[in-house]
Amino acid sequence: MSENGANSAPKKISVRGLTKSFGKKQVLQGLDIDVGAQESLVVIGGSGTGKSVLIKSIIGLLNPDAGTIKIDGETVTGMSGSERERITGKFGMLFQGAALFDSLTVWENVAFGLIQARGMARGLAKEKAIATLAQVGLSSDVGELAPSELSGGMQKRVGLARAIATEPEIIFFDEPTTGLDPIMGSVIDDLISKCVRELGATALSITHDMASARRIADRVAMIYEGRIIWDGPVSEIDNSGNPHVEQFINGRSEGPIQMQVTG
């Protein structure tokens, strides 16, 4: 079940033997994962299991200790700065805390990648930004506000708009619904599904919200102790036959996964 068929088409993202530790703490211990083109993979797993570290390693924000990462068949680990920047141009990312630039207005945030990376003229970029904001259900007058004037849910939407504005081939979503009410969470999920489909993008999301995972995933992988321990289509998640997965999706405190509760 953990093998997802040897497809001949080049994988959009391919990770092999990814290892990363911080000091003595081993976070990733030889993690393997593949994401196919236009596929939406959701990685689930407990807090502190290294989900964010996985995404940051793929993007290049963290340097892994060992292992290879390939994007479109190109090995990016150990690439030089300028080559790496070319690869980063394919990415969009929605951060766990939205990470909007608070010195810029909302529309400038959304237009940032267009102006800085694509060299688009400000006027044109603003039009595109307003259109992208409309796509995520925000009106044009929101564009003139500062990020600090928005609610958490609106910030997530702006973060989503910023991630998709450059029409990236690969989009990463780090806990897109954490900290939102269930209705806003499902609104964001629907927006993510819609945007990814419309762009024909590949999506790698991480979450511990199972409802959200079911809505946006084609395929689900579970990370535990630095490795992927289960990987399969979202339809099979309820019959995974893996006790770790069963415990996680049912949110039981009894089971093979022991939470470290220091008292």
Added chain:
Amino acid sequence: MNFLRLIGQVVLGFFSIVGRVSLFALTGVSHIFRPPFFPRLVLRQMIEIGYYSLPVVGLTAIFTGMVLALQSYTGFSRFSAESAIPNVVVLSITRELGPVLAGLMVAGRIGAAMAAELGTMRVTEQIDALTTLSTNPFKYLIAPRLLAGLSMLPILVLVADLIGVLGGYLVSVHLLDFNATTYLRNTWNFVESPDIISGLVKAAVFGFLISLMGCYHGYYSKGGAQGVGQATTNAVVSAAILILSFNYVITALFFGQ
């Protein structure tokens, strides 16, 4: 044995920090010269550092000039050397007090603000977000600040020199009954271009160091609000220490035998 190991650790730690900071500085400087450039950001930092520091630097300078005149008068009048007052005021201000005091005041104002801003951007992942938007944080955040610090401090110090001399003039002429023309003529005759130039070189170095410390500590801050607070403190303290020690080195280079 343990004692030697401790010494070794301290020495190694020191050199590794110096190495890290130097690498950071070199990377930042190299991005000043490589396109794309961000003139708007440089301008914003220049206004922040140059224009908004004018009041605090001006106040520091005027009181320093005034107190210099007053102090040297009480000392020099005992052996009727009052005529040396313009000399003392202008040399102290241009060579030492102008750049050092302006540097320390700006370190408190700007170094702290930079560290807090970049530190907050780090812990809220805004710096990571820059990278995902194909923008190099060194180019976008660090280079403009280094450039602005380097270029604005000399201008601030030039202003501080003028205001400091003015402070000495005001006290001497209005309080100590000096002749205005003589005072100004003496000031002008005593001061030489190396005095002013050494002060401006110091100012450029200090400005660079202030920005560098603010950026370095902010960029690598971690651990939420507490980490940002720590970064702010470290930025100001390290900038102040660097200013004072580089001040000695530059003085020795210019005026040492």
